[in-house]
Amino acid sequence: MKTKFLYTIITLISCIYCHATPNPETLRSPQNQVFQFCCDDTFVYSSTIRVHATTYLWIPENCKKLKGLLVLCRNVTEHTLVGDLRIRNVCAQNDLGILWCVPSFFSTENKDPSKSVQFLQHIIDNLAVQSGYTELSIIPWLPMGESGHLLMVDQLLDAAPNRCIAGIYVKNAHYFCKNRTTPILVAVGTSQEWDQNKIDIRARWKDLGFYDSIIKEHKANPYWPISLLIDGGSGHFDCPDWMIEYFAEYIDTVSKLRLSSESTTLRPINYETGYVTGLPLPKKNPVIAHQYKSDSKEDNFLPWFFNKSLAQKSFTAASINWNAKSQLPANVFQRNN
Numbered sequence: 001m002k003t004k005f006l007y008t009i010i011t012l013i014s015c016i017y018c019h020a021t022p023n024p025e026t027l028r029s030p031q032n033q034v035f036q037f038c039c040d041d042t043f044v045y046s047s048t049i050r051v052h053a054t055t056y057l058w059i060p061e062n063c064k065k066l067k068g069l070l071v072l073c074r075n076v077t078e079h080t081l082v083g084d085l086r087i088r089n090v091c092a093q094n095d096l097g098i099l100w101c102v103p104s105f106f107s108t109e110n111k112d113p114s115k116s117v118q119f120l121q122h123i124i125d126n127l128a129v130q131s132g133y134t135e136l137s138i139i140p141w142l143p144m145g146e147s148g149h150l151l152m153v154d155q156l157l158d159a160a161p162n163r164c165i166a167g168i169y170v171k172n173a174h175y176f177c178k179n180r181t182t183p184i185l186v187a188v189g190t191s192q193e194w195d196q197n198k199i200d201i202r203a204r205w206k207d208l209g210f211y212d213s214i215i216k217e218h219k220a221n222p223y224w225p226i227s228l229l230i231d232g233g234s235g236h237f238d239c240p241d242w243m244i245e246y247f248a249e250y251i252d253t254v255s256k257l258r259l260s261s262e263s264t265t266l267r268p269i270n271y272e273t274g275y276v277t278g279l280p281l282p283k284k285n286p287v288i289a290h291q292y293k294s295d296s297k298e299d300n301f302l303p304w305f306f307n308k309s310l311a312q313k314s315f316t317a318a319s320i321n322w323n324a325k326s327q328l329p330a331n332v333f334q335r336n337n
Contacts, residue, residue, distance in 0.1 A: 033083040034058070035100065039126045043119040045110045051119070053105040057127050058082070060092035066133050067095040067259045068140045068165055070251065071120070071156070073104035075146040077170055077239040086248040094255035097136070099124070106152040113159035116152065138264050142251065146170035147236065157182050165266060166254045168247065171236055173210030175217070175226060183225040183269060183306075185250050186214075187243060189234040202326040205233045208281050218301040223271045227310065228303035230279060232320045246313060253306045275311040276302040279318040289315055 035056035042052045059066065070091060072078040081087055082100045091098055105119050121137075128136035142165040143156045153167045154177040166183040169175065173188045191205040211228075218224055229246060231238065258266045271292065276299055278287030287302060289311035294300075305311035 035098075037127055037131045039123065039130060041105070041119070041123050041126065043105070043115075043122065045107055045112070045115050045119075049107050049109050051103075051105065051107050053101050053103055053119070053123065055105065055123050055127065056100045056102070057131060058088070058091075058098040058100070059131065059133060060088075060095065060097070063092070063095050063097075065095065066097050066135055066139055067261070068097075068142060068255060069124070069136065070096050070098045071141050071143045072098070072100050073106055073145060073149045073152055074102040075149050076237040077146045078144075078149070080239060081144070081170075081244065081247070084244055084248075086244055087251070090248045090252040090255070094252060094259065096142070096251070096255060097133070099127075104149065104152070106149060106155070108148050108151055113155035116155040117159045117163075120156070135264075140165045140259070140264060140266055142166055142168070142254070144168040144170065144247075146239075147172065150174040153177070153184075157184070162266065165258050166250075168250065170239065170247075171231075171234075173214070175214065180221040180224045181269075183227070183254055185227045185229065185247075187229040187231065187247075189231050189236055189238055191233055191235050205326065206282060206322060211279070211281055211284070214303070215301050218304075222300060225269050225271060225274070225304055227305050227314065228279065229314050230281070230318045232318060232322065242317070246310075246317075249313075250306075250310060253310065257306065271304070275305045275308050276300065277305070277311045277315045278302045279315060281318060282322045286315070 035058045037057040038054065040052070040054050042050065044050050072082055078100065082098055105123055106116055110116060125137050128134050140163050141156060143153045145153045150169050150172055153169055157164050157167045157177040157179040161179050161182050164182050166185065169184065169186045171187055171189045173186065175184060175186050188210065190208065214226065214228060218226065231240065231243060260267060272294060274292050275289050276292055277289040278285060280286035287299060289308055292300065292304070303314065305314065
């Protein structure tokens, strides 16, 4: 009897603790991987490009009418993001569905963005009929992609700018769409796993030339709503918990600002209510997050954020020891004679 009582107390304490401090297993439990609807489609992009896509749709449990759709495809980090409780919670709060395509509707070989939009629209129309949420066919999208699917975000932003709430680029200094009006978040790692045999990997993580390139591009497009998040020293496929939390806050913020219950037309961005900050990077002057000032010249071309919270968290994320010595894992083998 005492043993059973003790077991009950331990179990109760464990449940309370787990509820108070969710662990990664809880945040990405099998329950969070459930999608209510699925469809298969094939699209002929050209005589040499034929793509078969399987698409899964998640709709928040208590959602009566969808306002928008988070669009992700197949790559390394997306599988975690579509089933993470924090992402799903903000989608539920804003009546966003999640569309996850595995295999992807997107082809890196296709260079015509309008065809990517055409195939995606065809998939969504089918799911609108299947799910009974007919508004799927006309609601706005929020494309989010990593690695090769950064190009998917490019194509949707360029071919359907009036349909895109924002764009999120995960783990690369990529912003090559022509669109300079739709808000984007660029999340960058500084230890990319490409061409490592062509460079000194001990110094690569301190190569931040992309920052100057973004500032230069921002000067050419003064009202470009580009937010920047730097995960210093991380690799191309890393997506730590704090970054997922940042994505969730960004999705929540941009959805509340741009979506309306009355119309599918996106609300415009008021650039001058945003915040700017100069990130604390090597050989750069850090600038504390402050509200955009129309009469400030240089500060206006720094990374831009919807609010002070996002700006400060980006500043904090970049506040690492950039003078630290490179740390490389190594294996030592001892041969016994």
